[in-house]
Amino acid sequence: MNTEPPTGDDLQRMLVTMKQSVLDRAEDRKPAPRRRGRRTGIAIGVIALLGLGATSGGVALGMIPQPFAAAPAPTSTPSPTEPAAPSTPAAAPVEETPDPAPTPSATPSVTPTKGAFALDDPSTWIISGNEVGPVALGGTTEAESDDLEQAYRLVPATPSSCTAPGTWARDGSPTLRITDDDDRVTGVLIGAEGDRPRTTTAGPTTPAGIGVGSSSDALHAAYPSLQEKVSTASGAWSRWDLELPDGLVSFQLDNDGAHVDSVWVSSDKNLPTSVCDL
Structure with missing residues (x-):
């Protein structure tokens, strides 16, 4: 039942x-x-x-007890998902950064224009702070003077002509005077005393083309850093010194101050004394 x-x-x-x-x-x-x-x-x-x-x-x-209790429904555990990568706008504009414009460098006022020189052509010789063509300061007087024989002739030193020892002449070109001390070359003077005034350049020049006969305007345009040094009390003519990395070069203007009358290459800032002033 x-x-x-x-x-x-x-x-x-x-x-x-x-x-x-x-x-x-x-x-x-x-x-x-x-x-x-x-x-x-x-x-x-x-x-x-x-x-x-x-x-x-x-x-x-x-109140009636149930014979079987239903098992709790399984709960699903969500599987871990990878974090979404940040989206990048597909139509984002691409901006190109222009390269910075190069800063123009200052153009040197002196540009070397002369190449290798010829021993028999003084117009190709280069004036620097320690050399004039084949003549180098500090070398023995005999060794440095031997090369001059291909373009110049040695002028005998006579008191009557106010010619100093070591003066070399060439037709159509300014003269050269080699100064020495203890048989070592101490300086080279281009356009020695007795030369006529020149308005054209026919001898050694600097890399910028400045030499005896160059105009004062060309000199100052090529070397704006020139230092003025008055050589006479009356100021009849002037002298301008140029300090180069390898030495000193001095330019002396003629009486009217319009052209270069002589160029002195030496560590000694004083030009050699004229023979006629002795």
Whole structure:
């Protein structure tokens, strides 16, 4: 014999059957019209019974132990996902940075224009701070003077002509005077005393083309850093010194100050004394 209380559909069917049985009995016991109040009471009782039955069924359902408990539904653990990479706008404008414009370098005022010189052509000889063509300061007087024979002739030193020892002459070119001390060359004077004033350059020049006969304007344009040194008390003519990395070069202007009269290459800032002044 099954002693377990009805559950589920069985309980619902039992409640419906009970409701139907109560209604049938109420119909069979239908009272006379004069007993209207009793019928109302019976109806109220049936409704109360039905409510009680529904409530009892709900209570029964809650109190009746279930034979099996459903296992909790498995919960899914979200799989780790890689962090989204930051998006880059596909249409982002590309800006090109222009290369900085090169800073123009200062153009040197003196640009060497002369190449290798020829021993027999003094116009190709270069004047620097320690050399004039093949003649180098510090060398022995004989060794440095030998090369001059291909372009110049040695002028005899005579007091009557105011010619100093070591003077070399060439037609059409300024003279050269080699000064020495203990048989070592100490200086070279281009345009020695006795030379006529020149307005054209026909002898050795600096890399910028400045030599005896060059104009004063060309001299100052080529060498803006010239230092003025007045050589006479009256200021009849002037002298301008140029300090080069390899030595000193001095330019002496003629009496009108318009052209270079002589060029002195030596570590000694004083020009050699004229023979006629001795």
